Amino acid sequence: MLRPSIFQREQYNLSNYFDEFQKSFFGELGGMFNSFKTDILDKGDYFELQADLPGFSKEEIEIGIQGDYLTISAEHKEESKEEKDNYIHQERRYGSYQRSFNVANIDTNSINAEYKDGVLNLKLPKLEQIADNNRKIEVK
Template identity: 30%
Template sequence: MPEKPNPFEELDELIERMNDQFGELSQTFEGGSVLSEISVDVADTGEEIVVTADLPGFAEDDIDLRADQESITLSADAETEAVEEDANYHRKERSHQSVSRRVRLPEAVDAAAATASYTNGVLTVTLPKLDPDAPGGHEIDVE
């Protein structure tokens, strides 16, 4: 007697095919330069909240970082070098990159006392915890 097909296996195969097709499609947008979201880690060390974000390919000056008591907003905008007019490109994938992400924080923080560093494409923002009743938002300089 033939074995009944497993609908879950068929569904898994369909989802896998769709993921492959959408992955290929995403490479065509903006010349293959697709960085849709900033990957972040949010850690609570007890006294502070530490946000670590991957921003490969950006310079410090390309990064805009803002924080208030409840969230942090990361954005970066970079342009690659100029295209050589007399060059015959076989592939051109490097172009303008722009990303942005707002991350809600698990507790209120003192945005004015926040610090940020950027090393080898990794941004680390340290935000001391604050009493939830304290007012204000603050722009953070990236060093």
């Protein structure tokens, strides 16, 4: 597989647009880790984050908050061994994902999570916004 040269222009498409929107909106920190696909929906008074994590069990998924960042981690280890006569067959499979999101404007005490059919759903309630205090003052 050939890697593009650093001097080549990256094709900008709709998929890139949404990835960049998500990164700027949630401040993704997961660039140095393996990643998984997410959809983020604005449901009015809360955001719904849907993360694709097929093949993982609920026990292999960890969600934590540190400061203003929510981190979703998933790690899967599987090992099988089969022995017959003089031949041995052994396989190992390992997968690890981690992704972080800025939740500074989220009520972190009210976050709910559910995992079903390979999709992790998080309900992220928005903090109540303080009334806009911007106004013009007339100069006399």
